[in-house]
Amino acid sequence: MKNVATLLLFSFAWLFSIGQEKTRILFVFDASNSMNGYWAGERKIESATRLLSETLEEIYLFENLEIGLRVYGHQTKHVQGQQDCDDTELVVPIGSGNNLIISKELSRIIPQGTTPIARSLEKAAGDFSDCPNCRNIIILITDGIEACDEDPCAVSKALQEKNIIVRPFIIGIGLDDKYKSTFECVGNYFDATDPETFETVLQLVITEALNNTSVQINLNNSRQEATETNVPFTLYDMRTNAILYDYVHTMNSAGNPDTLSLDPLPTYRLVVHTLPPIVKDSLVVLPGEHTTFEVDAAQGNLDLQFSSRRSDFDKIQCLVHTKDQCELVNSQVFGTKERYLTGLYDLEILTTPRTYIDDVEIKDGETTPIVVPVPGTLILSAGSSGYGSILVERDNKLETAVKFSEGDPGGRYYLQPGQYRLLFRARNARQTLYTIEKTFTIKSGASTTINLN
Numbered sequence: 404m405k406n407v408a409t410l411l412l413f414s415f416a417w418l419f420s421i422g423q424e425k426t427r428i429l430f431v432f433d434a435s436n437s438m439n440g441y442w443a444g445e446r447k448i449e450s451a452t453r454l455l456s457e458t459l460e461e462i463y464l465f466e467n468l469e470i471g472l473r474v475y476g477h478q479t480k481h482v483q484g485q486q487d488c489d490d491t492e493l494v495v496p497i498g499s500g501n502n503l504i505i506s507k508e509l510s511r512i513i514p515q516g517t518t519p520i521a522r523s524l525e526k527a528a529g530d531f532s533d534c535p536n537c538r539n540i541i542i543l544i545t546d547g548i549e550a551c552d553e554d555p556c557a558v559s560k561a562l563q564e565k566n567i568i569v570r571p572f573i574i575g576i577g578l579d580d581k582y583k584s585t586f587e588c589v590g591n592y593f594d595a596t597d598p599e600t601f602e603t604v605l606q607l608v609i610t611e612a613l614n615n616t617s618v619q620i621n622l623n624n625s626r627q628e629a630t631e632t633n634v635p636f637t638l639y640d641m642r643t644n645a646i647l648y649d650y651v652h653t654m655n656s657a658g659n660p661d662t663l664s665l666d667p668l669p670t671y672r673l674v675v676h677t678l679p680p681i682v683k684d685s686l687v688v689l690p691g692e693h694t695t696f697e698v699d700a701a702q703g704n705l706d707l708q709f710s711s712r713r714s715d716f717d718k719i720q721c722l723v724h725t726k727d728q729c730e731l732v733n734s735q736v737f738g739t740k741e742r743y744l745t746g747l748y749d750l751e752i753l754t755t756p757r758t759y760i761d762d763v764e765i766k767d768g769e770t771t772p773i774v775v776p777v778p779g780t781l782i783l784s785a786g787s788s789g790y791g792s793i794l795v796e797r798d799n800k801l802e803t804a805v806k807f808s809e810g811d812p813g814g815r816y817y818l819q820p821g822q823y824r825l826l827f828r829a830r831n832a833r834q835t836l837y838t839i840e841k842t843f844t845i846k847s848g849a850s851t852t853i854n855l856n
Contacts, residue, residue: 426538427469427497428612429530430455430505431523433545433576435476438514440546442577443597447546448514450598451576455544456506458605463502465613471497471530472505475523476516486517488551493530520545521553524589528562538666540612541590546576548585556588572608576601611667614690618665622652622675622700625745625767629660631700638665639672641685647671662693675700678743679725679732704770705748705763706740709777711848716777716817722751726762740770754778754819756795756804778817779845783825785813786856791827791838793818813855818845827855 438448472495479487531539573586586592595601622631638648653661667690675681688694723733726747743765752758793805825841
């Protein structure tokens with residue numbers, strides 16, 4: 404290595420790679436005619452092959468690492484008005500211990516052809532054999548842009564969606580500024596303006612490809628203290644939307660959020676499965692460093708109870724909505740306590756009739772009790788089938804509490820305390836005036852009997 408700092412960087416990456424999943428790197432190398440051009444007094448092909456060979460020599464001891472080499476533009480001589488867009492070849496298949504073989508093959512390359520980047524990326528997909536637990540990485544080294552009227556962006560997107568490539572790296576060798584944006588959709592672009600920068604960038608890319616890094620997720624209360632925990636969370640790959648990690652947030656033995664080892668290659672979307680969920684996009688971790696994600700996750704408890712405990716009503720649900728929104732946050736059973744993010748909520752309790760409570764405030768670290776009167780019981784005897792409903796009086800209006808099914812409505816009904824009217828017409832009564840009307844009051848925990856015979 405050229406300096407102590409770089410040596411330490413690679414040493415750290417080597418130590419960190421021990422025991423990690425297998426990493427497979429495919430170098431896609433530009434050997435088109437333009438690589439014969441000079442770059443800081445040396446031909447580009449010579450600088451690139453020399454510096455890449457030096458890097459390969461330095462990483463040959465890495466465990467769980469396999470590498471391969473695909474080259475394009477080296478088989479067919481470029482002729483004005485003619486170009487071979489199939490000029491791409493897997494020169495060294497992906498495998499372990501290929502470092503010296505790749506270096507030898509690089510020394511034999513004669514740049515002479517065109518630049519089929521899209522087709523090379525597409526072919527590269529087949530260079531990776533099936534391996535569910537492998538990290539597949541492409542490092543594209545080029546001094547030009549696509550020359551075969553194909554779309555590298557579309558190819559890269561298709562590969563990402565198949566989870567074939569975690570994230571391509573593109574190292575531009577003296578590329579004109581106006582062309583750099585064409586690679587943004589393909590993967591991470593690094594600009595090498597001269598051989599010295601190329602060496603630095605190459606080492607950075609290799610280090611990022613090989614390292615995992617430590618990440619801490621702080622779920623903060625309203626005072627920005629990382630005290631919230633025991634919540635499931637998911638980390639997605641922003642590029643492919645694939646689920647990469649699923650955990651339950653944990654405090655370690657020191658009382659701090661537990662540290663995770665994450666792959667630094669993807670850009671992450673974090674979903675914390677609170678009620679409602681928290682979503683944070685475009686999270687990036689730096690290889691070899693400790694990264695902390697700060698998440699505002701202040702929570703409090705919603706405690707749902709009836710005024711007296713009776714097993715008859717244990718299964719009644721409460722639909723919890725964020726204030727003035729139709730989106731359902733949770734369906735909580737009465738007799739339970741659940742945690743929610745701080746804020747205002749509207750409750751729809753599936754009693755008969757339904758009970759609505761608006762503007763319920765959940766406060767940080769506090770419990771909000773909601774106590775609903777226990778229902779009363781209506782014991783109804785009809786003796787004949789017919790039609791009708793039980794209506795509840797609310798604000799001088801009648802609303803349907805129970806609609807009778809066609810048949811004998813007799814039975815037991817659990818109704819919330821209030822004023823009611825019962826309307827019933829027997830099936831064999833053929834005139835409206837035979838409608839039976841009963842008014843009654845339901846009291847919490849009490850029984851009321853009505854006989855329609």
